[in-house]
Amino acid sequence: MKKKLIELLEKSVNACLKKGTLKEMDIPFIEVELPREGAHGDWASNIAMVLAKGQREAPRKIAERIIDNINDSDEILDKIEVAGPGFINFFIKTSAWAALLEEVDELGDRYGESNIGKGSKVQVEFVSANPTGPLHIGHARGAVIGDVIAGILQASGFSVSREYYINDAGNQMNMLGESVYYRYLELMGEKVSFPETCYQGEYIAELARQIHDSFGDKFRSDKEGAIPFMTQYAAGSILEGIKEDLETLGVVFDRYFSENELYKNDDVAKILQRLQKEGFIYEEGGTLWFKTTDFGDEKDRVVVRENGEPTYFAGDIAYHLNKYARGFDRVINVWGADHHGYIPRMQACIQALGRKKEDLGVVLVQLVNLLRGGVPVPMSTRAGKFVTIREVTDEVGRDAARYNFLMRRSNSHLDFDLEIAKAQSSENPVYYVQYAHARICSIMRNAVEQGYRIPAYGDIRLDLLTATEEHELIKIIDTFPEIVEGSAQALEPHRIPYYINDLASVFHSFYNKHKVVSDNAELTTARLFLIKAAGIVIRNALKLLGVSAPERM
RNA sequence: GGGCGAUUAGCUCAGAUGGAUAGAGCGUUGGCCUCCGAAGCCAAAGGCCCUGGGUUCGAGUCCCAGAUCGCCCA
Numbered sequence: 001m002k003k004k005l006i007e008l009l010e011k012s013v014n015a016c017l018k019k020g021t022l023k024e025m026d027i028p029f030i031e032v033e034l035p036r037e038g039a040h041g042d043w044a045s046n047i048a049m050v051l052a053k054g055q056r057e058a059p060r061k062i063a064e065r066i067i068d069n070i071n072d073s074d075e076i077l078d079k080i081e082v083a084g085p086g087f088i089n090f091f092i093k094t095s096a097w098a099a100l101l102e103e104v105d106e107l108g109d110r111y112g113e114s115n116i117g118k119g120s121k122v123q124v125e126f127v128s129a130n131p132t133g134p135l136h137i138g139h140a141r142g143a144v145i146g147d148v149i150a151g152i153l154q155a156s157g158f159s160v161s162r163e164y165y166i167n168d169a170g171n172q173m174n175m176l177g178e179s180v181y182y183r184y185l186e187l188m189g190e191k192v193s194f195p196e197t198c199y200q201g202e203y204i205a206e207l208a209r210q211i212h213d214s215f216g217d218k219f220r221s222d223k224e225g226a227i228p229f230m231t232q233y234a235a236g237s238i239l240e241g242i243k244e245d246l247e248t249l250g251v252v253f254d255r256y257f258s259e260n261e262l263y264k265n266d267d268v269a270k271i272l273q274r275l276q277k278e279g280f281i282y283e284e285g286g287t288l289w290f291k292t293t294d295f296g297d298e299k300d301r302v303v304v305r306e307n308g309e310p311t312y313f314a315g316d317i318a319y320h321l322n323k324y325a326r327g328f329d330r331v332i333n334v335w336g337a338d339h340h341g342y343i344p345r346m347q348a349c350i351q352a353l354g355r356k357k358e359d360l361g362v363v364l365v366q367l368v369n370l371l372r373g374g375v376p377v378p379m380s381t382r383a384g385k386f387v388t389i390r391e392v393t394d395e396v397g398r399d400a401a402r403y404n405f406l407m408r409r410s411n412s413h414l415d416f417d418l419e420i421a422k423a424q425s426s427e428n429p430v431y432y433v434q435y436a437h438a439r440i441c442s443i444m445r446n447a448v449e450q451g452y453r454i455p456a457y458g459d460i461r462l463d464l465l466t467a468t469e470e471h472e473l474i475k476i477i478d479t480f481p482e483i484v485e486g487s488a489q490a491l492e493p494h495r496i497p498y499y500i501n502d503l504a505s506v507f508h509s510f511y512n513k514h515k516v517v518s519d520n521a522e523l524t525t526a527r528l529f530l531i532k533a534a535g536i537v538i539r540n541a542l543k544l545l546g547v548s549a550p551e552r553m
Numbered sequence: 554g555g556g557c558g559a560u561u562a563g564c565u566c567a568g569a570u571g572g573a574u575a576g577a578g579c580g581u582u583g584g585c586c587u588c589c590g591a592a593g594c595c596a597a598a599g600g601c602c603c604u605g606g607g608u609u610c611g612a613g614u615c616c617c618a619g620a621u622c623g624c625c626c627a
Contacts, residue, residue: 029570031570031572033572035573036573036574036575036576037573037574040573044572044573046571046572046573049572049610049611050572052610058610059610083573084572084573085572085573085610085611086572086610087572087573298555298556298626299626337557337558337623337624337625338624338625339625340556340557340558340624340625341556341557341624341625341626342625343557344556364557364558366558366559366623366624367623367624407566407567407578408565408566408567409566409567411558411559412558412559412566413559413623415565417565420579424592425592427578427579428592429578429579431592432578432592432593434592435590435592435593436593438590438592439589439590439592439593442589442590443589443590444589445589446589446590447589450589486569489569490569492569494567495567495569498567498568498577501577501578502577505577508593508594509593509594509595511589511590511593511594512585512591512593512594512595513594513595515588515589516589517589518589552590553590553592
């Protein structure tokens with residue numbers, strides 16, 4: 001509906017320009033929005049006020065002229081008026097609203113999809129935690145946000161790939177192998193002083209036990225041979241665990257990309273040579289520097305250390321080159337907010353590779369404060385004491401976990417209270433929307449029992465839906481596709497939970513005011529059609545979030 | 554010391570590209586099941602949108618300065 005109104009306004013403004021009743025100027029983006037006050041119409045536009053400055057004329061006069069030139073050929077408008085300082089208020093005919101419901105029913109589970117992506121290839125890279133230990137609660141938020149961003153982009157017509165980058169080439173992997181080795185020695189009764197820099201978690205000892213069970217004391221006196229083996233064993237095993245945990249959360253990747261591959265193929269060395277030849281890399285004091293300052297970074301960055309060892313950043317350069325080489329038009333990285341300092345250098349990097357700044361999108365995810373009944377749950381990664389994804393999912397369930405992670409803007413801190421997340425009560429927002437869906441299903445079951453058929457689009461007296469609450473419900477159902485589009489463009493998944501919450505609220509109000517199933521058969525059919533559409537939208541929206549829409553609860 | 558983000562109701566937070574009387578959930582107070590699911594609804598109370606300047610018809614939103622908190626970098 002919004003798009004139709006914008007189109008009407010555009011045509012009218014163009015007509016005015018042609019007639020000369022408006023002066024030639026750049027026409028700004030025309031905005032139409034839902035006014036808070038019902039008296040201000042169903043939709044309103046401020047276009048006359050925006051034009052006023054350039055036209056050097058009173059907004060109300062401009063608005064009058066725009067209205068005079070509107071050609072409502074589809075007859076969707078009941079009334080248009082100029083109000084306040086120069087708003088144009090639209091009042092929509094009931095018949096036009098009802099037509100929107102038919103669209104929802106016709107599209108079914110595809111309602112809300114769009115093609116703003118036009119099939120362009122996007123990669124969303126997220127989680128990407130080193131396989132040195134199980135994922136904890138902080139990773140879970142990034143996992144869900146990345147997954148849902150990918151899903152929203154898919155629904156918006158992008159061709160999306162979900163990828164997990166495994167930083168398995170650095171020193172911390174050796175440290176992992178060493179950690180397991182020391183625990184292994186301990187198993188055989190050797191007294192070792194376990195270094196503080198090693199990984200402390202209980203899972204390390206468990207891995208050592210597994211190795212001891214399978215291989216006995218084979219590695220006891222062969223530290224040289226043991227560490228590479230144990231590194232690989234541990235990383236493989238931990239990664240398997242990570243995959244399982246992500247799956248319980250409903251997160252599945254298209255690809256796990258190993259940093260090691262980049263070194264095996266010499267990609268890192270090759271790209272560094274290329275950039276050096278192109279003048280982006282210079283040597284100073286035995287180390288190689290990337291001139292990221294050329295692209296606005298605050299200082300240049302080291303890519304190869306004095307000892308010849310490439311930095312993480314070097315690997316990241318090669319990795320991003322690799323991404324674009326695979327044909328992705330745009331690459332989106334979901335990072336912990338503590339990585340925000342990396343953004344300028346990565347943007348510099350992709351520009352040196354010949355891409356535009358916009359081809360890299362970064363979504364920062366802030367910390368999660370884990371609480372239990374309002375009290376912070378103590379955590380320390382160093383001591384290996386933390387709450388894992390698995391523990392959280394097992395305790396509160398996938399739906400509640402995902403919904404709670406998605407409810408806040410990703411760039412703001414999140415308090416995650418285990419007690420609230422698992423409470424089956426009104427405190428827990430996920431139940432509010434699921435309840436609305438279950439209620440709709442329940443009403444429809446009830447209607448069927450009383451001999452009604454669930455109506456499909458076509459011959460339904462939708463003109464009977466004239467109550468304010470029905471009006472409001474149709475209106476909010478109608479905005480769903482715009483919400484998804486906006487969410488995709490801004491990479492802001494939290495807009496969806498907010499939307500569903502609003503929709504559920506409008507539905508509940510409608511429910512409490514009006515009886516769906518009554519002895520008026522035509523009205524009952526029309527209302528069944530309305531709540532059916534509402535159910536479709538709740539289901540589609542929850543599906544975007546990876547949250548179930550139960551029929552009973 | 555430099556940079557990034559935050560600051561909106563008692564609490565947790567929404568308010569994209571500036572618009573009409575600033576919203577939601579929780580909490581508080583008071584109502585609503587003889588009736589399709591009360592995990593719901595309705596009503597009320599609750600605000601210096603951190604402070605001070607600026608931009609303009611119009612600022613929670615944009616600009617500048619400062620305060621407080623969090624993080625990154627040396």
